[in-house]
Amino acid sequence: MHTTIRNLAVLALAAATLPAIAKGVVVNQAISEAEVLAAQQAWCKALVDISTVGAKEGQPAAKALAEKVIDGAYAYQLGTVLFKPTLTVNPQTFRTTRAGALAYFVGGDTAFPKDTGFALKGWTQCQPVNAAVFIAGDSATTMGKVNITGQDGKVTTVDKTWKFVKDDAGKLRIAVHHSSLEYAGQ
Amino acid sequence: MHTTIRNLAVLALAAATLPAIAKGVVVNQAISEAEVLAAQQAWCKALVDISTVGAKEGQPAAKALAEKVIDGAYAYQLGTVLFKPTLTVNPQTFRTTRAGALAYFVGGDTAFPKDTGFALKGWTQCQPVNAAVFIAGDSATTMGKVNITGQDGKVTTVDKTWKFVKDDAGKLRIAVHHSSLEYAGQ
Amino acid sequence: MHTTIRNLAVLALAAATLPAIAKGVVVNQAISEAEVLAAQQAWCKALVDISTVGAKEGQPAAKALAEKVIDGAYAYQLGTVLFKPTLTVNPQTFRTTRAGALAYFVGGDTAFPKDTGFALKGWTQCQPVNAAVFIAGDSATTMGKVNITGQDGKVTTVDKTWKFVKDDAGKLRIAVHHSSLEYAGQ
Amino acid sequence: MHTTIRNLAVLALAAATLPAIAKGVVVNQAISEAEVLAAQQAWCKALVDISTVGAKEGQPAAKALAEKVIDGAYAYQLGTVLFKPTLTVNPQTFRTTRAGALAYFVGGDTAFPKDTGFALKGWTQCQPVNAAVFIAGDSATTMGKVNITGQDGKVTTVDKTWKFVKDDAGKLRIAVHHSSLEYAGQ
Numbered sequence: 153m154h155t156t157i158r159n160l161a162v163l164a165l166a167a168a169t170l171p172a173i174a175k176g177v178v179v180n181q182a183i184s185e186a187e188v189l190a191a192q193q194a195w196c197k198a199l200v201d202i203s204t205v206g207a208k209e210g211q212p213a214a215k216a217l218a219e220k221v222i223d224g225a226y227a228y229q230l231g232t233v234l235f236k237p238t239l240t241v242n243p244q245t246f247r248t249t250r251a252g253a254l255a256y257f258v259g260g261d262t263a264f265p266k267d268t269g270f271a272l273k274g275w276t277q278c279q280p281v282n283a284a285v286f287i288a289g290d291s292a293t294t295m296g297k298v299n300i301t302g303q304d305g306k307v308t309t310v311d312k313t314w315k316f317v318k319d320d321a322g323k324l325r326i327a328v329h330h331s332s333l334e335y336a337g338q
Numbered sequence: 339m340h341t342t343i344r345n346l347a348v349l350a351l352a353a354a355t356l357p358a359i360a361k362g363v364v365v366n367q368a369i370s371e372a373e374v375l376a377a378q379q380a381w382c383k384a385l386v387d388i389s390t391v392g393a394k395e396g397q398p399a400a401k402a403l404a405e406k407v408i409d410g411a412y413a414y415q416l417g418t419v420l421f422k423p424t425l426t427v428n429p430q431t432f433r434t435t436r437a438g439a440l441a442y443f444v445g446g447d448t449a450f451p452k453d454t455g456f457a458l459k460g461w462t463q464c465q466p467v468n469a470a471v472f473i474a475g476d477s478a479t480t481m482g483k484v485n486i487t488g489q490d491g492k493v494t495t496v497d498k499t500w501k502f503v504k505d506d507a508g509k510l511r512i513a514v515h516h517s518s519l520e521y522a523g524q
Numbered sequence: 525m526h527t528t529i530r531n532l533a534v535l536a537l538a539a540a541t542l543p544a545i546a547k548g549v550v551v552n553q554a555i556s557e558a559e560v561l562a563a564q565q566a567w568c569k570a571l572v573d574i575s576t577v578g579a580k581e582g583q584p585a586a587k588a589l590a591e592k593v594i595d596g597a598y599a600y601q602l603g604t605v606l607f608k609p610t611l612t613v614n615p616q617t618f619r620t621t622r623a624g625a626l627a628y629f630v631g632g633d634t635a636f637p638k639d640t641g642f643a644l645k646g647w648t649q650c651q652p653v654n655a656a657v658f659i660a661g662d663s664a665t666t667m668g669k670v671n672i673t674g675q676d677g678k679v680t681t682v683d684k685t686w687k688f689v690k691d692d693a694g695k696l697r698i699a700v701h702h703s704s705l706e707y708a709g710q
Numbered sequence: 711m712h713t714t715i716r717n718l719a720v721l722a723l724a725a726a727t728l729p730a731i732a733k734g735v736v737v738n739q740a741i742s743e744a745e746v747l748a749a750q751q752a753w754c755k756a757l758v759d760i761s762t763v764g765a766k767e768g769q770p771a772a773k774a775l776a777e778k779v780i781d782g783a784y785a786y787q788l789g790t791v792l793f794k795p796t797l798t799v800n801p802q803t804f805r806t807t808r809a810g811a812l813a814y815f816v817g818g819d820t821a822f823p824k825d826t827g828f829a830l831k832g833w834t835q836c837q838p839v840n841a842a843v844f845i846a847g848d849s850a851t852t853m854g855k856v857n858i859t860g861q862d863g864k865v866t867t868v869d870k871t872w873k874f875v876k877d878d879a880g881k882l883r884i885a886v887h888h889s890s891l892e893y894a895g896q
Binding site: 177179181229230231234248288289319320 | 549551554601602603604620661662691692
């Protein structure tokens with residue numbers, strides 16, 4: 153054994169002189185806190201953008217934008233998204249399909265007759281206030297308040313949980329989204 | 339090179355005759371759907387158990403049981419749990435600490451003065467009805483209704499999201515829990 | 525509070541009658557043992573296939589096939605693969621790029637002058653014998669012997685570690701691959 | 711619906727004034743590059759430490775230290791470790807048990823009769839030179855050279871792959887370890 157090891161010592165020294173090997177490739181797919189906060193802000197911006205486009209250009213334009221937002225920010229391509237929007241009612245509380253999410257945001261889908269378009273309500277601002285951010289393994293989850301401001305300046309606050317996953321292209325996508333009005337108390 | 343490879347062939351054949359190597363050790367830590375459903379049922383059973391103990395033996399006994407349940411079923415030991423209980427109000431909506439969870443379930447903590455003990459409300463049954471179960475990577479998330487029955491037979495339904503992770507001992511623990519009353523509509 | 529809960533009971537009962545909600549969507553991305561074993565067999569089959577194509581149709585055809593194999597079975601699109609092939613030498617021991625993997629398998633790349641094409645050595649059979657399989661979180665790792673048979677019937681055994689990850693399309697890909705000749709002893 | 715939302719606005723404003731909520735809890739379990747490099751250095755230091763203790767105090771003391779190292783740095787408590795040490799031979803190439811790892815490092819176990827104690831060979835230095843580091847999801851994998859220096863000043867270089875996972879206490883542990891002598895060429 154000693155013989156074998158000694159023979160290899162020459163190769164080892166050769167390797168030690170190679171800066172290209174010594175430097176190494178580093179790929180870090182871990183989700184960072186900054187990425188999470190940016191994804192939250194992107195969701196908020198998209199909500200206001202859809203509202204703005206809807207008010208200026210009408211529902212079809214808002215719908216086209218909402219489709220882009222859903223395809224870019226949610227993870228429906230993974231099979232489903234666990235999405236409980238703020239204002240849905242039975243029997244269509246959960247929107248596990250892309251069509252259900254789109255109907256919730258911009259309405260106009262006879263398959264979801266009670267949807268009037270949450271993103272068309274004239275929102276002008278949206279701000280998350282996190283109670284907690286938990287980054288672990290292949291996902292990051294946030295929980296907290298999101299304050300959204302209407303045209304009349306009134307603020308609606310929702311309790312919101314988002315779970316983000318990173319897709320193969322390195323982009324965070326919403327895999328879980330549970331939003332609810334605050335409990336009003338007794 | 340060919341020489342080297344041929345010399346190794348003898349060892350290779352020796353290895354091929356070893357059933358101990360051929361069999362192999364298999365460790366599978368992936369979360370199964372059955373584990374997820376069992377964890378949901380365990381949560382429901384614990385809620386009813388705490389209610390029952392509270393009614394029969396009083397709040398201190400219920401509190402002792404609730405502590406066991408939280409320590410066994412939640413993941414506070416990982417640093418925090420993202421917990422939005424059904425009936426909490428500002429400024430203590432979120433219960434990111436074990437103490438906050440305990441106060442929610444059994445009350446009696448002056449630090450959480452509005453908590454009257456959700457698990458002490460006389461629940462007799464609890465049944466999850468999943469809209470979706472998503473198992474991916476190191477976690478499993480469920481979203482759906484949970485129907486809980488009171489002593490008067492009336493059913494309260496909540497919209498609930500649970501994210502479970504598997505701890506080093508192989509046990510599922512709740513890392514995220516968002517519960518909300520159904521939206522009552524316009 | 526009781527009033528609020530009671531009002532919701534009617535909605536709850538309505539929801540309970542909806543089989544579509546009760547059934548639930550299940551997406552399970554966890555890696556199964558069967559998927560791991562199939563991915564190992566696919567690697568072995570690809571090695572023999574490239575050898576066969578190379579012998580019958582020449583290196584260009586083998587190279588074209590090897591490119592398909594690498595693109596389909598390795599995870600270079602994630603940024604790098606940690607690949608230590610069996611027979612590489614300094615200063616190009618590690619093949620962290622697709623080009624380096626391709627050169628190893630089929631040679632013919634002046635940037636990797638010592639590569640003669642491992643997959644062109646006339647392999648006729650390839651069989652993994654696992655010592656251990658570990659499935660955890662978002663990856664599965666195997667370690668064991670792989671026996672590959674040459675045209676002369678002689679078997680070469682290598683010690684091999686593979687780490688597989690599942691891509692967004694649900695396909696297992698090799699993210700880590702360390703192969704080494706058996707230690708010959710003193 | 712509008713009425714409901716407006717009623718909630720007051721609570722929302724109250725929440726917005728609460729710095730405790732606004733700050734948020736952040737738990738980030740993602741593995742950092744610095745943690746990975748530190749874990750590699752810790753392995754190297756442990757190897758030299760065991761060698762030093764063995765030379766000064768004898769095998770029993772070295773064994774006691776090696777047990778601490780294995781229990782602190784490897785993940786055998788998860789069920790198995792995929793460990794292919796540098797110098798093991800058939801039929802005990804792979805050390806999927808703690809006992810097998812201990813025997814490899816310090817020998818003295820009749821169940822592993824060919825083990826003479828790799829860590830007792832008088833190593834004085836140990837230095838990893840990474841070819842690549844890949845951090846993804848719940849693990850981090852490194853591949854590269856490790857140069858270990860003997861008492862005579864000669865350097866032995868091995869090709870080494872480590873996969874680290876973070877345990878519930880936040881400590882990196884070796885779940886996969888494949889080490890091999892460099893291929894000597896034709």
